[in-house]
Amino acid sequence: MTHHTLPRNLHPETLAVREAVERSQWGEHSEALYLTSSFVQPDCATAARRFANEEAGYTYSRTANPTVASFEQRLAAMEGTECAVGTSTGMGAILLMALTVLKAGDHVVCSQSMFGSTIRLLGGEMVRFGIETSFVAQTDVAAWKAAIRPNTRLLFAETPTNPLTDLCDIEALAGLAHAHGALLAVDNSFASPVLQRPARFGADLIIHSGTKLLDGQGRTMGGAVCGSTAVVDKIMGTFLRSGGLNIAPFNAWVMLKGMETLALRVRAQSAAALELAHWLEAHPNVTRVYYPGLESHPQHALAMRQQNGMGGPVLSFDVLGEGAEQLRANAFHVADSTRVCSITANLGDVKTTITHPASTSHGRLSEDQRRAAGIGQGLLRISVGLEHLDDLKADLSRGLDTLS
Incomplete structure (x- = not known):
């Protein structure tokens, strides 16, 4: 060779x-x-x-x-x-x-x-x-x-x-x-x-x-x-x-x-994730958004310095609700209402994925371990793919807008 x-x-x-x-x-x-x-x-x-x-x-x-x-x-x-x-x-x-x-x-x-x-x-x-x-x-x-x-x-x-x-x-x-x-x-x-x-x-x-x-x-x-x-x-x-x-x-x-396409994908996904994070932050049924690209993130300055000025393709957010049972039900409702997003724990995909960490990726941890890590029952994680952003917003709105 x-x-x-x-x-x-x-x-x-x-x-x-x-x-x-x-x-x-x-x-x-x-x-x-x-x-x-x-x-x-x-x-x-x-x-x-x-x-x-x-x-x-x-x-x-x-x-x-x-x-x-x-x-x-x-x-x-x-x-x-x-x-x-x-x-x-x-x-x-x-x-x-x-x-x-x-x-x-x-x-x-x-x-x-x-x-x-x-x-x-x-x-x-x-x-x-x-x-x-x-x-x-x-x-x-x-x-x-x-x-x-x-x-x-x-x-x-x-x-x-x-x-x-x-x-x-x-x-x-x-x-x-x-x-x-x-x-x-x-x-x-x-x-x-x-x-x-x-x-x-x-x-x-x-x-x-x-x-x-x-x-x-x-x-x-x-x-x-x-x-x-x-x-x-x-x-x-x-x-x-x-x-x-x-x-x-x-x-x-x-x-x-x-x-070979890593840079193109990550930059496009990061840009879309930032816009989606701003949109979620303004939604009345979202209580908090976790995303390094947001100025509200406590380590935003470090992220901009350490991560080449980008937040990455992954974000998480807490839905509105009172008590663990209602928070879990509301999170499930938002995820189950999606038609474009895939309910799967994998991330980094060109297809947007959504998951409930407390019952999937971190489901085998004890409640004390999840609490120490800050993972509540109302938390959802999204790995933003390459779909049109308007379609993703509409997909999440279907569940978020109908929370009781």
Whole structure:
């Protein structure tokens, strides 16, 4: 295969379509999809060298695959990191991180506003392996500092958070982590490298659920961890191949194609989300809107500085109501009244989605955990797609205007 070296300092939009386009002898313009479990070797001596990692070459798709390598190289270039490894899902990426940078007796400080599955993994499953996690308020840097112990090895945040769009100051948390000999990991699934590149602010590891914005059309599962060669490739890459957490070549290829339109989609979705957030904020049956692009958001200034001046495609809002039972009923009514929006917990899709976090993405958390994260029964989350905005407003009005 041939691969021409690109000029340095290209913009992310160019990297999204030009980085890691390796061509076979046939000269295909689109990235080739290598659907093969193994690779034929020219002779036994070459096979021996390649299996011993003495010579570059592909042997088995669990250890390396050209399509997966292209996905990893492109994402790393867009994030501005030395390398990346693709995983089967976004949660697989978090599991890979936990099992490679942590050991029994280590301690993690994590945002209490993380995705529900992340909280269950770190706060529940990892306890069996002797790894303890303290959960703190996302926006309170002092709380993060107070939670650090001598055995703290990792600080982990998601920014913006799911579903309340709280931000963390990446640069501040990076300084805090490094001062105490820990790593900072940032889940960048909600923003993508179009909005923010956490490595620029000092983050050591960047997590992606590629199922969301990277794919962008709700077609497949996948994830990734981006970071330094020393940590991500040499440590995580070895475990990834031994443990079989790899992304499938087909899924990597789908995300490669999705990333080509990532910037266009995210910017259009962010612009639509901002207008929809203003509209919701003015609706009499909406009590609060959570969106970093709004000036009413408590971290609006940080969002404009850290997220390239955009709020992103995801927003949440509280509907009017008294008491948990009525709030839940009103939220269900608004969502069930939609005909354009899809009632599904996925996000980052070109199709607008709406979900009730308290009963879906965060439904398995305890009421105390949901309360700590600020997730009430009247909360709805919207991931804005590419439909006409007037149609989305009319779709939400059908339920909002008829609340009792």
